[in-house]
Amino acid sequence: MLVSAKEMLNKARDGKYAVGQFNINNLEWTKAILLTAQELNSPVILGVSEGAGKYMCGYTTVVGMVKGMINELGITVPVALHLDHGTFEGAKACINAGFSSIMFDGSHYPIEENIAKTTALVNTCDVLGISLEAEVGAIGGEEDGVIGKGECANPDECKAVADLGVTMLAAGIGNIHGKYPENWEGLSFETLAAIKEKVGDMPLVLHGGTGIPDEMIKKAISLGVAKINVNTECQWAFQKAVRKYIEEGKDLQGKGFDPRKLLAPGFEAIKATVKEKMELFGSVGKA
Numbered sequence: 001m002l003v004s005a006k007e008m009l010n011k012a013r014d015g016k017y018a019v020g021q022f023n024i025n026n027l028e029w030t031k032a033i034l035l036t037a038q039e040l041n042s043p044v045i046l047g048v049s050e051g052a053g054k055y056m057c058g059y060t061t062v063v064g065m066v067k068g069m070i071n072e073l074g075i076t077v078p079v080a081l082h083l084d085h086g087t088f089e090g091a092k093a094c095i096n097a098g099f100s101s102i103m104f105d106g107s108h109y110p111i112e113e114n115i116a117k118t119t120a121l122v123n124t125c126d127v128l129g130i131s132l133e134a135e136v137g138a139i140g141g142e143e144d145g146v147i148g149k150g151e152c153a154n155p156d157e158c159k160a161v162a163d164l165g166v167t168m169l170a171a172g173i174g175n176i177h178g179k180y181p182e183n184w185e186g187l188s189f190e191t192l193a194a195i196k197e198k199v200g201d202m203p204l205v206l207h208g209g210t211g212i213p214d215e216m217i218k219k220a221i222s223l224g225v226a227k228i229n230v231n232t233e234c235q236w237a238f239q240k241a242v243r244k245y246i247e248e249g250k251d252l253q254g255k256g257f258d259p260r261k262l263l264a265p266g267f268e269a270i271k272a273t274v275k276e277k278m279e280l281f282g283s284v285g286k287a
């Protein structure tokens with residue numbers, strides 16, 4: 001069964017650990033993440049971007065796959081199926097398709113419009129028991145082909161959005177999507193502390209979890225971060241493992257061309273990455 005992310009994140013905030021959001025791309029990704037969460041008795045959030053949703057043939061296909069897998073694999077830890085960086089239209093589509101958690105990213109709108117659109121989703125999500133993540137202050141990165149600098153959100157704007165009744169809040173604190181540049185200045189703990197001061201109990205979300213040094217991750221958790229998004233790191237792990245398999249010529253040996261064999265090293269690499277992150281975030285044994 002899919003659950004809202006609300007309870008798991010409130011528990012994480014109180015227990016000073018974070019729940020990982022791992023983005024999925026296909027069956028292998030989903031299976032690797034669910035099995036690892038179950039083995040480690042950890043809550044987990046499966047992230048789906050709108051692009052990945054399209055790739056997997058639409059949100060209802062994703063819901064069907066994830067629910068089927070939870071059932072067939074006997075997954076009993078809390079699992080939230082979450083739209084990552086959703087548009088307003090995408091959020092509505094995922095709510096209709098059966099997602100249990102939504103991120104509406106209105107950070108590129110003027111703050112008034114971000115607030116208006118987020119407000120419109122708060123009630124719907126509340127009634128349906130779906131958790132809602134809002135974003136304030138753009139998060140830099142090369143997601144849209146443009147490399148941005150890490151931005152810092154305005155704490156007063158964070159409070160205005162938190163007060164709308166969202167479940168969790170993503171705010172830029174110098175973090176970046178994708179690979180961090182050599183000259184990255186690190187997370188702004190000053191900004192994080194100022195936001196925390198304003199938003200009180202609201203669980204905070206750290207995007208761009210790939211490549212942030214472990215010590216900074218731990219400090220961010222101690223300052224109120226309860227959800228950390230990991231995407232690129234699983235992609236790199238998968239790519240490296242599959243590349244190695246092919247470079248070693250294993251696809252040419254025996255039945256090594258069988259896709260179930262060809263993708264197996266990538267699957268195992270994702271499992272190892274997710275395990276490493278869950279241990280770092282402190283969510284192991286917290287299901």
Ligand SMILES: [Zn+2]
Nearest residue numbers: 177207208229
């Ligand atoms: Zn993000």
